[in-house]
Amino acid sequence: xxxxxxxxxxxxxxxxxxxxxxxxxxxxxxxxxxxxxxxxxxxxxxxxxxxxxxxxxxxxxxxxxxxxxxxxxxxxxxxxxxxxxxxxxxxxxxxxxxxxxxxxxxxxxxxxxxxxxxxxxxxxxxxxxxxxxxxxxxxxxxxxxxxxxxxxxxxxxxxxxxxxxxxxxxxxxxxxxxxxxxxxxxxxxxxxxxxxxxxxxxxxxxxxxxxxxxxxxxxxxxxxxxxxxxxxxxxxxxxxxxxxxxxxxxxxxxxxxxxxxxxxxxxxxxxxxxxxxxxxxxxxxxxxxxxxxxxxxxxxxxxxxxxxxxxxxxxxxxxxxxxxxxxxxxxxxxxxxxxxxxxxxxxxxxxxx
Numbered sequence: 001x002x003x004x005x006x007x008x009x010x011x012x013x014x015x016x017x018x019x020x021x022x023x024x025x026x027x028x029x030x031x032x033x034x035x036x037x038x039x040x041x042x043x044x045x046x047x048x049x050x051x052x053x054x055x056x057x058x059x060x061x062x063x064x065x066x067x068x069x070x071x072x073x074x075x076x077x078x079x080x081x082x083x084x085x086x087x088x089x090x091x092x093x094x095x096x097x098x099x100x101x102x103x104x105x106x107x108x109x110x111x112x113x114x115x116x117x118x119x120x121x122x123x124x125x126x127x128x129x130x131x132x133x134x135x136x137x138x139x140x141x142x143x144x145x146x147x148x149x150x151x152x153x154x155x156x157x158x159x160x161x162x163x164x165x166x167x168x169x170x171x172x173x174x175x176x177x178x179x180x181x182x183x184x185x186x187x188x189x190x191x192x193x194x195x196x197x198x199x200x201x202x203x204x205x206x207x208x209x210x211x212x213x214x215x216x217x218x219x220x221x222x223x224x225x226x227x228x229x230x231x232x233x234x235x236x237x238x239x240x241x242x243x244x245x246x247x248x249x250x251x252x253x254x255x256x257x258x259x260x261x262x263x264x265x266x267x268x269x270x271x272x273x274x275x276x277x278x279x280x281x282x283x284x285x286x287x288x289x290x291x292x293x294x295x296x297x298x299x300x301x302x303x304x305x306x307x308x309x310x311x312x313x314x315x316x317x318x319x320x321x322x323x324x325x326x327x328x329x330x331x332x333x334x335x336x337x338x339x340x341x342x343x344x345x346x347x348x349x350x351x352x353x
Contacts, residue, residue: 016333018240018340022163022326024155026197029171032153033190036175043132043148044179052104052130055082058120059108062162062232063169066134067108069228069318070173076224077181080104087116090123101128108172109133110157110165112140121145134172136165159341161240163326166232167197170319189313196312200320203307205328208295211266213335217244218266221253221283222318223276229318230270233325240333240340250276250283263291268306271298272317297321 055074057067064084071082089095105124109117112135121142125131133146136154143149152168171193178186212218218237222230230247237245248257250269261267267287271280280298287294288302296303297317309320333340 016159016330016340017157018159018161018163018330019327021157021159022323023201025164025167025323025326026194026201028152028154028164028168029194029197032151032168032171033175033194035153036150036172037179039148039150040175040179043176044182047104047180048182050102052080053102055080055104055106056100056124056129057082057084057106057108058087058117058124059084060087060114060117062166062235063108063110063134065228065232065235066166066169066173067106067228068231069170069225070106070176072225072227073173073177073186073315074180077177077183077186085120087114087120089120091116091119095123098123098127100124103127103129105129105131106176107131107133107135107142107146108169109140109142110136110152110154110162112137112142118142118145132176134169136168160343161236161340167319167322170228170322174315174319185313186315189315192313193316193319196309196316196320197323199309200323201327203309203324203327205306205324206331208268208304208306209328209332210335211293212241212243212332215243215266217246217260218268219253219257219261220245220247220268220270221250221280222247222270223250223280224272224274225315226270226272226276226318226321229322232322233268233270233329236325236329237332239343240329240338241336242338242343243336250280254283254286258286258290261287261290261292265290265292267292267294269294269296269298269303270318270321271296272314273298274314 059067107121131147133149135143136152138151154165154168220230220234234245234247237243269284284296284300294303297306297308330340
Protein backbone atom coordinates (compact mmCIF):
# COMPACT_ATOMS: atom_id res chain seq x y z
CA UNK A 1 0.00 0.00 0.00
CA UNK A 2 1.30 3.43 -0.86
CA UNK A 3 1.62 5.71 2.13
CA UNK A 4 2.78 8.83 0.32
CA UNK A 5 4.02 11.39 1.37
CA UNK A 6 5.92 9.43 4.06
CA UNK A 7 9.53 8.97 3.03
CA UNK A 8 10.62 5.36 2.62
CA UNK A 9 13.90 5.99 0.75
CA UNK A 10 17.05 4.04 1.53
CA UNK A 11 18.62 5.21 4.75
CA UNK A 12 15.43 6.84 6.02
CA UNK A 13 14.35 6.08 9.60
CA UNK A 14 11.53 3.54 10.05
CA UNK A 15 8.07 4.87 9.27
CA UNK A 16 6.16 5.25 12.57
CA UNK A 17 3.22 2.94 13.21
CA UNK A 18 1.04 6.04 13.50
CA UNK A 19 1.64 6.87 9.82
CA UNK A 20 1.31 3.28 8.65
CA UNK A 21 -1.99 2.88 10.49
CA UNK A 22 -3.36 6.21 9.30
CA UNK A 23 -2.57 5.16 5.74
CA UNK A 24 -4.92 2.18 6.13
CA UNK A 25 -8.02 4.35 6.66
CA UNK A 26 -9.37 4.08 3.11
CA UNK A 27 -9.29 0.28 3.07
CA UNK A 28 -10.79 0.17 6.55
CA UNK A 29 -13.58 2.51 5.40
CA UNK A 30 -14.40 0.10 2.58
CA UNK A 31 -14.62 -2.75 5.12
CA UNK A 32 -16.98 -0.81 7.35
CA UNK A 33 -19.27 0.14 4.50
CA UNK A 34 -19.37 -3.44 3.25
CA UNK A 35 -19.92 -5.03 6.66
CA UNK A 36 -22.24 -2.51 8.29
CA UNK A 37 -24.37 -0.89 5.56
CA UNK A 38 -27.27 -3.35 5.88
CA UNK A 39 -27.42 -3.01 9.67
CA UNK A 40 -27.26 0.79 9.40
CA UNK A 41 -30.15 0.59 6.94
CA UNK A 42 -32.18 -1.40 9.47
CA UNK A 43 -31.36 1.09 12.23
CA UNK A 44 -32.24 4.01 9.96
CA UNK A 45 -35.64 2.49 9.19
CA UNK A 46 -36.24 1.95 12.91
CA UNK A 47 -35.35 5.55 13.75
CA UNK A 48 -37.65 6.89 11.03
CA UNK A 49 -40.53 4.79 12.36
CA UNK A 50 -39.86 5.63 16.01
CA UNK A 51 -37.90 8.91 16.02
CA UNK A 52 -35.99 9.55 19.25
CA UNK A 53 -36.72 12.72 21.21
CA UNK A 54 -33.03 13.60 21.18
CA UNK A 55 -29.58 11.99 20.87
CA UNK A 56 -26.92 11.54 23.55
CA UNK A 57 -23.29 10.67 22.86
CA UNK A 58 -20.84 9.09 25.30
CA UNK A 59 -17.12 9.15 24.46
CA UNK A 60 -13.72 10.48 25.44
CA UNK A 61 -10.66 11.74 23.56
CA UNK A 62 -10.55 11.12 19.82
CA UNK A 63 -13.85 9.22 20.03
CA UNK A 64 -15.50 12.32 21.51
CA UNK A 65 -14.11 14.41 18.66
CA UNK A 66 -15.73 12.02 16.21
CA UNK A 67 -18.95 12.42 18.18
CA UNK A 68 -18.67 16.20 17.71
CA UNK A 69 -18.51 15.60 13.96
CA UNK A 70 -21.57 13.34 14.23
CA UNK A 71 -23.43 15.91 16.32
CA UNK A 72 -23.37 18.45 13.51
CA UNK A 73 -24.36 15.86 10.92
CA UNK A 74 -27.39 14.77 12.92
CA UNK A 75 -28.48 18.22 14.00
CA UNK A 76 -28.17 19.83 10.56
CA UNK A 77 -29.60 16.89 8.62
CA UNK A 78 -32.28 15.55 10.96
CA UNK A 79 -33.04 18.44 13.28
CA UNK A 80 -32.54 16.33 16.42
CA UNK A 81 -30.64 17.89 19.31
CA UNK A 82 -27.45 16.04 20.24
CA UNK A 83 -25.85 16.31 23.68
CA UNK A 84 -22.61 14.88 25.01
CA UNK A 85 -23.15 13.54 28.52
CA UNK A 86 -20.10 13.21 30.76
CA UNK A 87 -19.55 9.61 31.87
CA UNK A 88 -18.85 10.85 35.40
CA UNK A 89 -22.58 11.56 35.73
CA UNK A 90 -22.91 7.82 36.30
CA UNK A 91 -19.44 6.66 37.36
CA UNK A 92 -18.53 9.35 39.92
CA UNK A 93 -21.80 11.05 40.84
CA UNK A 94 -23.98 7.91 40.71
CA UNK A 95 -26.88 9.96 39.38
CA UNK A 96 -30.08 8.02 40.08
CA UNK A 97 -32.90 7.61 37.57
CA UNK A 98 -31.18 9.16 34.55
CA UNK A 99 -34.15 9.90 32.29
CA UNK A 100 -33.25 8.98 28.71
CA UNK A 101 -36.60 7.58 27.73
CA UNK A 102 -37.16 7.59 23.94
CA UNK A 103 -33.58 8.80 23.44
CA UNK A 104 -30.93 7.44 21.07
CA UNK A 105 -27.74 6.88 23.08
CA UNK A 106 -24.51 6.41 21.10
CA UNK A 107 -21.37 5.14 22.84
CA UNK A 108 -18.13 5.52 20.87
CA UNK A 109 -14.93 3.75 21.88
CA UNK A 110 -11.84 2.07 20.48
CA UNK A 111 -11.27 -0.41 23.31
CA UNK A 112 -14.80 -0.61 24.73
CA UNK A 113 -13.35 -1.20 28.20
CA UNK A 114 -13.27 2.09 30.10
CA UNK A 115 -15.31 1.70 33.33
CA UNK A 116 -16.89 5.15 33.15
CA UNK A 117 -18.26 4.60 29.62
CA UNK A 118 -19.62 1.22 30.70
CA UNK A 119 -21.35 2.73 33.75
CA UNK A 120 -23.02 5.48 31.72
CA UNK A 121 -24.09 3.00 29.06
CA UNK A 122 -25.67 0.81 31.73
CA UNK A 123 -27.45 3.88 33.14
CA UNK A 124 -28.69 4.81 29.67
CA UNK A 125 -30.21 1.36 29.17
CA UNK A 126 -31.85 1.54 32.59
CA UNK A 127 -33.12 5.03 31.72
CA UNK A 128 -35.00 3.83 28.64
CA UNK A 129 -32.60 4.75 25.82
CA UNK A 130 -31.96 2.80 22.64
CA UNK A 131 -28.26 2.08 23.09
CA UNK A 132 -26.05 1.97 19.99
CA UNK A 133 -22.30 1.42 20.04
CA UNK A 134 -19.54 2.32 17.59
CA UNK A 135 -16.73 0.14 18.95
CA UNK A 136 -13.50 -1.12 17.41
CA UNK A 137 -13.04 -4.09 19.75
CA UNK A 138 -15.87 -6.54 19.10
CA UNK A 139 -14.86 -8.67 22.10
CA UNK A 140 -15.18 -5.78 24.54
CA UNK A 141 -17.75 -5.39 27.35
CA UNK A 142 -19.16 -2.25 25.69
CA UNK A 143 -19.81 -4.02 22.39
CA UNK A 144 -21.81 -6.70 24.22
CA UNK A 145 -23.69 -4.21 26.38
CA UNK A 146 -25.27 -2.27 23.49
CA UNK A 147 -28.69 -2.99 22.00
CA UNK A 148 -27.05 -2.63 18.62
CA UNK A 149 -23.27 -2.44 18.15
CA UNK A 150 -21.35 -1.59 14.99
CA UNK A 151 -17.70 -2.57 14.57
CA UNK A 152 -15.54 0.29 13.39
CA UNK A 153 -13.55 -2.20 11.26
CA UNK A 154 -10.42 -0.11 11.80
CA UNK A 155 -8.33 -3.13 12.70
CA UNK A 156 -5.56 -3.08 15.31
CA UNK A 157 -3.77 0.13 16.25
CA UNK A 158 -0.34 -0.18 17.91
CA UNK A 159 0.43 3.52 18.09
CA UNK A 160 -0.90 5.21 21.22
CA UNK A 161 -2.24 8.05 19.09
CA UNK A 162 -5.49 6.98 17.43
CA UNK A 163 -5.75 7.68 13.70
CA UNK A 164 -7.82 5.37 11.52
CA UNK A 165 -10.20 4.62 14.42
CA UNK A 166 -11.07 8.34 14.57
CA UNK A 167 -11.83 8.45 10.84
CA UNK A 168 -13.83 5.21 11.04
CA UNK A 169 -15.85 6.56 13.99
CA UNK A 170 -16.68 9.59 11.85
CA UNK A 171 -17.73 7.28 9.01
CA UNK A 172 -20.04 5.40 11.39
CA UNK A 173 -21.81 8.67 12.22
CA UNK A 174 -21.98 9.50 8.51
CA UNK A 175 -23.55 6.13 7.72
CA UNK A 176 -26.04 6.59 10.57
CA UNK A 177 -27.06 10.05 9.35
CA UNK A 178 -27.34 8.87 5.73
CA UNK A 179 -29.54 5.87 6.49
CA UNK A 180 -31.65 7.68 9.10
CA UNK A 181 -32.32 10.71 6.91
CA UNK A 182 -32.46 8.91 3.57
CA UNK A 183 -30.38 11.78 2.16
CA UNK A 184 -28.95 10.85 -1.24
CA UNK A 185 -26.30 13.51 -0.75
CA UNK A 186 -25.04 11.77 2.40
CA UNK A 187 -25.25 8.33 0.78
CA UNK A 188 -23.08 9.68 -2.04
CA UNK A 189 -20.65 11.06 0.55
CA UNK A 190 -20.38 7.61 2.18
CA UNK A 191 -19.61 5.98 -1.16
CA UNK A 192 -17.03 8.60 -2.11
CA UNK A 193 -15.16 8.60 1.19
CA UNK A 194 -12.71 5.70 0.62
CA UNK A 195 -11.40 7.11 -2.65
CA UNK A 196 -11.33 10.63 -1.19
CA UNK A 197 -9.24 9.35 1.74
CA UNK A 198 -6.77 7.83 -0.72
CA UNK A 199 -6.45 11.20 -2.43
CA UNK A 200 -6.09 12.99 0.90
CA UNK A 201 -3.41 10.54 1.99
CA UNK A 202 -1.22 11.64 -0.92
CA UNK A 203 -1.44 15.37 -0.15
CA UNK A 204 1.60 16.86 1.56
CA UNK A 205 0.93 19.00 4.63
CA UNK A 206 4.51 18.66 5.86
CA UNK A 207 5.84 21.91 4.35
CA UNK A 208 3.16 23.84 6.25
CA UNK A 209 3.67 21.94 9.51
CA UNK A 210 7.47 21.87 9.38
CA UNK A 211 7.77 25.49 10.52
CA UNK A 212 6.08 24.53 13.80
CA UNK A 213 9.11 22.58 15.02
CA UNK A 214 9.96 25.36 17.47
CA UNK A 215 6.43 26.46 18.36
CA UNK A 216 5.10 26.32 21.92
CA UNK A 217 1.41 27.07 21.40
CA UNK A 218 -1.08 27.54 18.58
CA UNK A 219 -4.77 27.62 17.59
CA UNK A 220 -6.56 25.05 15.45
CA UNK A 221 -9.84 26.41 14.07
CA UNK A 222 -12.92 24.81 12.58
CA UNK A 223 -16.66 25.24 12.46
CA UNK A 224 -19.71 23.04 12.05
CA UNK A 225 -18.76 19.63 10.68
CA UNK A 226 -15.12 20.70 10.88
CA UNK A 227 -14.99 21.48 14.60
CA UNK A 228 -14.45 17.83 15.53
CA UNK A 229 -11.51 17.70 13.13
CA UNK A 230 -10.00 20.80 14.76
CA UNK A 231 -10.37 19.19 18.19
CA UNK A 232 -8.71 16.02 16.92
CA UNK A 233 -5.76 17.85 15.37
CA UNK A 234 -5.20 19.92 18.51
CA UNK A 235 -5.11 16.71 20.55
CA UNK A 236 -2.56 15.16 18.19
CA UNK A 237 -0.33 18.23 18.47
CA UNK A 238 -0.46 17.83 22.25
CA UNK A 239 0.09 14.10 22.53
CA UNK A 240 2.61 13.48 19.73
CA UNK A 241 4.43 16.85 19.59
CA UNK A 242 4.06 18.08 23.19
CA UNK A 243 2.74 21.36 21.82
CA UNK A 244 0.04 23.39 23.53
CA UNK A 245 -2.55 23.52 20.73
CA UNK A 246 -6.08 24.68 21.45
CA UNK A 247 -9.07 24.09 19.19
CA UNK A 248 -11.80 26.69 18.81
CA UNK A 249 -14.82 27.30 16.68
CA UNK A 250 -14.12 30.15 14.29
CA UNK A 251 -17.05 31.89 15.98
CA UNK A 252 -15.78 31.34 19.54
CA UNK A 253 -12.18 32.35 18.83
CA UNK A 254 -13.31 35.87 17.98
CA UNK A 255 -14.24 36.43 21.62
CA UNK A 256 -11.64 36.09 24.41
CA UNK A 257 -9.06 33.87 22.66
CA UNK A 258 -8.40 36.50 19.98
CA UNK A 259 -6.43 38.47 22.59
CA UNK A 260 -3.61 35.91 22.31
CA UNK A 261 -3.14 36.41 18.57
CA UNK A 262 -0.29 38.59 17.41
CA UNK A 263 2.63 38.65 14.96
CA UNK A 264 3.91 35.14 14.24
CA UNK A 265 1.29 33.34 16.34
CA UNK A 266 0.67 29.94 14.64
CA UNK A 267 -2.86 29.18 13.42
CA UNK A 268 -4.18 26.20 11.47
CA UNK A 269 -7.63 26.89 10.02
CA UNK A 270 -9.86 24.15 8.63
CA UNK A 271 -12.95 24.70 6.52
CA UNK A 272 -15.43 23.15 4.15
CA UNK A 273 -17.51 24.69 1.39
CA UNK A 274 -20.84 24.91 3.21
CA UNK A 275 -22.76 27.67 4.99
CA UNK A 276 -19.84 28.20 7.38
CA UNK A 277 -17.23 28.91 4.70
CA UNK A 278 -17.58 32.67 4.38
CA UNK A 279 -17.56 33.29 8.14
CA UNK A 280 -14.46 31.09 8.41
CA UNK A 281 -12.70 33.09 5.68
CA UNK A 282 -13.60 36.28 7.54
CA UNK A 283 -11.95 35.02 10.73
CA UNK A 284 -8.87 33.87 8.84
CA UNK A 285 -8.59 37.31 7.23
CA UNK A 286 -8.70 38.86 10.70
CA UNK A 287 -5.92 36.54 11.90
CA UNK A 288 -3.80 37.53 8.90
CA UNK A 289 -4.40 41.23 9.64
CA UNK A 290 -3.13 40.66 13.19
CA UNK A 291 0.09 39.20 11.82
CA UNK A 292 -0.58 35.56 12.70
CA UNK A 293 1.26 32.77 10.87
CA UNK A 294 -1.82 31.17 9.30
CA UNK A 295 -2.22 27.91 7.39
CA UNK A 296 -5.71 27.58 5.90
CA UNK A 297 -7.64 24.96 3.96
CA UNK A 298 -9.81 27.73 2.50
CA UNK A 299 -8.01 30.17 0.24
CA UNK A 300 -7.48 33.54 1.92
CA UNK A 301 -4.89 36.14 0.84
CA UNK A 302 -1.95 36.19 3.23
CA UNK A 303 -2.56 32.67 4.57
CA UNK A 304 -0.60 29.61 3.44
CA UNK A 305 -2.98 27.37 1.50
CA UNK A 306 -3.15 23.77 2.72
CA UNK A 307 -3.78 21.25 -0.07
CA UNK A 308 -7.20 19.60 -0.01
CA UNK A 309 -9.08 17.08 -2.12
CA UNK A 310 -11.06 19.06 -4.73
CA UNK A 311 -14.78 18.68 -5.16
CA UNK A 312 -15.54 16.38 -2.21
CA UNK A 313 -18.92 16.67 -0.45
CA UNK A 314 -18.70 19.08 2.48
CA UNK A 315 -19.81 16.29 4.83
CA UNK A 316 -16.55 14.37 4.31
CA UNK A 317 -14.16 17.26 3.79
CA UNK A 318 -13.17 17.34 7.51
CA UNK A 319 -12.36 13.61 7.51
CA UNK A 320 -10.17 14.08 4.44
CA UNK A 321 -8.37 16.99 6.09
CA UNK A 322 -7.64 14.86 9.16
CA UNK A 323 -6.27 12.13 6.89
CA UNK A 324 -3.83 14.57 5.27
CA UNK A 325 -2.84 15.93 8.68
CA UNK A 326 -2.12 12.45 10.08
CA UNK A 327 0.34 11.82 7.26
CA UNK A 328 2.42 14.85 8.31
CA UNK A 329 2.11 15.37 12.07
CA UNK A 330 4.28 12.36 12.92
CA UNK A 331 7.11 14.07 11.04
CA UNK A 332 6.69 17.14 13.22
CA UNK A 333 6.99 14.95 16.32
CA UNK A 334 10.23 13.45 15.01
CA UNK A 335 11.53 16.94 14.17
CA UNK A 336 10.89 17.83 17.83
CA UNK A 337 12.91 14.71 18.81
CA UNK A 338 9.85 12.79 20.04
CA UNK A 339 8.48 9.32 19.30
CA UNK A 340 4.98 9.81 17.82
CA UNK A 341 4.05 6.19 18.63
CA UNK A 342 4.82 6.48 22.35
CA UNK A 343 3.73 9.85 23.79
CA UNK A 344 4.94 10.69 27.27
CA UNK A 345 2.80 9.50 30.20
CA UNK A 346 0.15 7.88 27.95
CA UNK A 347 -1.09 4.34 27.32
CA UNK A 348 -3.04 2.96 24.37
CA UNK A 349 -6.04 1.98 26.49
CA UNK A 350 -7.02 4.56 29.08
CA UNK A 351 -9.52 3.28 31.63
CA UNK A 352 -11.05 6.19 33.51
CA UNK A 353 -13.67 6.10 36.28
